[in-house]
Amino acid sequence: MIPLQVQIPGARYHQELIACQVACPVHTDARGYIRAIAEGRFEEAYLIARGPNPFASMCGRICGAPCEAACRRGKVPRVDDDGHFVANDRPVSIRALKRFACSQAGPEAKPAAEVLDSIRAFVPPIAANIEEMAALLRSCVDGRLAKASGQRVAIIGAGPAGLSAAHDLALLGCKPVVFEREPVAAGMLAVGVPAYRLPRELIAQEIAVIEALGVEIRCGVTIGQDVTFAELRRDFEAVLIAVGAKSSRGLGLPGESGARVYGGVDLLRAVSLGEPFDIGRELVVIGGGNVAYDVARTVMRQVAYDTARTAARLHDTARVHLVSLEGLEDMPADTVEIMEGDEEGLERHNGWGPLEIERDQNGAVTGVKFRKCLSVFDEQRRFAPRYDDRQTKTIACDTVLLSVGQAPQLSFLEDGGSDIEMMRPGWPKAAPETLATTADGVFVAGDLAHGTRLLIDAVASGKKAARSIYQYLTGHELTADSVSAHNILENYRRERGYETLRRTAVPVIHPEERLLHPDVVVETGYTQAEAMREAARCLDCGVTPVFDGARCVLCGGCADVCPTQCLKLVSLADIAPTEEIRAATANALGEEAFDLTQHSAILKDEDRCIRCAQCAMRCPAEAITMERVSYSTFWRSV
Numbered sequence: 001m002i003p004l005q006v007q008i009p010g011a012r013y014h015q016e017l018i019a020c021q022v023a024c025p026v027h028t029d030a031r032g033y034i035r036a037i038a039e040g041r042f043e044e045a046y047l048i049a050r051g052p053n054p055f056a057s058m059c060g061r062i063c064g065a066p067c068e069a070a071c072r073r074g075k076v077p078r079v080d081d082d083g084h085f086v087a088n089d090r091p092v093s094i095r096a097l098k099r100f101a102c103s104q105a106g107p108e109a110k111p112a113a114e115v116l117d118s119i120r121a122f123v124p125p126i127a128a129n130i131e132e133m134a135a136l137l138r139s140c141v142d143g144r145l146a147k148a149s150g151q152r153v154a155i156i157g158a159g160p161a162g163l164s165a166a167h168d169l170a171l172l173g174c175k176p177v178v179f180e181r182e183p184v185a186a187g188m189l190a191v192g193v194p195a196y197r198l199p200r201e202l203i204a205q206e207i208a209v210i211e212a213l214g215v216e217i218r219c220g221v222t223i224g225q226d227v228t229f230a231e232l233r234r235d236f237e238a239v240l241i242a243v244g245a246k247s248s249r250g251l252g253l254p255g256e257s258g259a260r261v262y263g264g265v266d267l268l269r270a271v272s273l274g275e276p277f278d279i280g281r282e283l284v285v286i287g288g289g290n291v292a293y294d295v296a297r298t299v300m301r302q303v304a305y306d307t308a309r310t311a312a313r314l315h316d317t318a319r320v321h322l323v324s325l326e327g328l329e330d331m332p333a334d335t336v337e338i339m340e341g342d343e344e345g346l347e348r349h350n351g352w353g354p355l356e357i358e359r360d361q362n363g364a365v366t367g368v369k370f371r372k373c374l375s376v377f378d379e380q381r382r383f384a385p386r387y388d389d390r391q392t393k394t395i396a397c398d399t400v401l402l403s404v405g406q407a408p409q410l411s412f413l414e415d416g417g418s419d420i421e422m423m424r425p426g427w428p429k430a431a432p433e434t435l436a437t438t439a440d441g442v443f444v445a446g447d448l449a450h451g452t453r454l455l456i457d458a459v460a461s462g463k464k465a466a467r468s469i470y471q472y473l474t475g476h477e478l479t480a481d482s483v484s485a486h487n488i489l490e491n492y493r494r495e496r497g498y499e500t501l502r503r504t505a506v507p508v509i510h511p512e513e514r515l516l517h518p519d520v521v522v523e524t525g526y527t528q529a530e531a532m533r534e535a536a537r538c539l540d541c542g543v544t545p546v547f548d549g550a551r552c553v554l555c556g557g558c559a560d561v562c563p564t565q566c567l568k569l570v571s572l573a574d575i576a577p578t579e580e581i582r583a584a585t586a587n588a589l590g591e592e593a594f595d596l597t598q599h600s601a602i603l604k605d606e607d608r609c610i611r612c613a614q615c616a617m618r619c620p621a622e623a624i625t626m627e628r629v630s631y632s633t634f635w636r637s638v
Contacts, residue, residue: 003576023070025460038535046105060099147173159187161446162242164462230416255357264295264403280398287403288324301518476637551623558615566608
């Protein structure tokens with residue numbers, strides 16, 4: 001018999017069981033707001049979601065949702081009526097539930113001042129995250145945190161990283177001033193994410209809450225033209241560069257230089273700002289990520305060109321092709337993007353790499369030649385595409401849009417930034433823990449700090465930079481004190497039939513209606529009943545059965561009644577004798593020699609446990625209790 005490999009729970013074991021929170025870059029207590037929704041406490045749900053994330057409403061619409069990828073509901077096995085495994089269940093729809101909570105009590109539901117008042121007054125029942133706005137505010141009030149004395153901080157870029165940093169710096173007592181070259185704030189959220197995914201009025205409402213904290217945002221200011229970088233360093237006590245990667249990268253293909261070959265983000269910006277863009281009726285979008293889909297689906301909807309018509313309405317003449325290097329299963333775009341693109345008539349070509357952009361004798365684009373891609377990554381998952389040069393094809397088109405990566409523009413550093421070392425051309429070198437550059441008082445955040453990632457990663461980066469800037473300006477380091485407690489839940493019960501509920505699809509409008517109204521939001525969101533039903537699927541991973549070995553009579557009733565077979569009684573002799581196991585058994589049974597075959601252990605598979613409490617109800621010796629782990633957090637400066 002092969003010895004069983006087991007893990008002994010550590011000090012942070014129960015906190016780390018909340019996989020959605022661990023996966024979130026800002027550690028949002030998703031479990032907390034989902035359970036609040038399930039119980040009808042909608043305002044509390046919003047306040048929990050908003051605590052660590054000033055962009056909660058926007059994340060509820062467009063977040064890449066790493067929390068859902070980690071959700072333990074998606075690991076619970078489903079069986080048929082005969083007890084045979086069918087498939088794993090699907091994760092809870094966390095992002096859509098966040099949207100619902102925000103729509104009930106966020107800035108889209110009431111004025112910014114009222115939102116701030118609610119946040120200031122909120123004392124969360126379970127504060128499992130360490131970056132909570134309410135905790136930060138309370139810490140300022142009770143004197144644990146020495147607030148800054150109004151030091152001025154210049155922030156270049158009003159995207160999610162820059163505004164998140166400004167948000168926290170304002171709370172910490174600084175005076176942040178944000179400079180944005182675009183006529184509107186929010187960075188790529190406003191000029192890169194299409195309106196059919198993120199309504200423009202919602203962006204304005206969320207930013208209004210940040211401005212209400214005292215953050216000054218100056219739009220239409222180009223650093224290097226209207227004001228120099230040297231002047232910012234002279235007039236402000238610290239500078240944060242959070243410009244993002246807003247410039248499209250090229251591929252260096254033959255025929256790439258010339259008319260009607262554009263960067264995808266350039267098109268998105270032009271459409272968002274209502275600027276003219278010369279484009280044809282046969283379009284090829286090269287790329288397989290979310291930006292490529294934003295570009296392709298935007299072209300399918302509303303691109304006002306010289307003809308002042310929408311490409312999606314020209315069914316007899318207009319076609320949009322999306323060509324990706326990756327196969328369908330390996331495309332980096334979200335599954336929902338791929339499905340909705342297919343519904344809207346996007347012509348998808350998987351597994352093809354571009355060779356050349358073909359032009360006629362007058363220089364006009366006539367097509368793109370591709371070769372078959374056999375694989376994109378090597379065995380170590382490094383980018384190393386392999387091709388079959390014998391398989392080629394040409395897709396006829398008159399316009400090509402490249403969505404194959406982005407890069408920052410830092411030309412403004414030429415005046416005043418010579419002491420900023422570069423990690424590689426265009427990317428500043430920054431300390432990973434502090435995000436400080438090699439120049440005194442200059443920091444980076446967002447894409448410049450970690451490359452292009454998700455919206456929520458940019459938020460986390462901006463908040464991290466704010467803490468470093470606070471320390472730089474005040475000399476005080478921010479630390480978080482967290483106190484945990486186990487609370488026994490008497491008569492703990494779950495919603496009837498919650499374990500059999502299937503994931504509720506997020507309602508969307510019909511594909512034809514999407515194309516008739518290009519700016520209409522595709523997802524309509526959950527109704528109250530749908531949201532509460534979906535929230536009931538949450539396993540509430542902050543709750544766990546706790547076993548008292550001194551009271552256990554080894555009857556096996558808990559294992560017998562467990563609907564997912566997550567419990568097992570075994571002999572200690574069957575467990576692989578690691579040092580951790582030896583220490584645990586010695587602590588429980590004494591240091592003297594003992595016969596392992598005479599002692600037993602209860603093993604629990606956390607991926608199978610659905611927190612149903614059947615084991616606790618079945619135990620005749622009351623050796624099992626359902627307990628919730630809670631955390632209270634306060635900031636202090638040292």
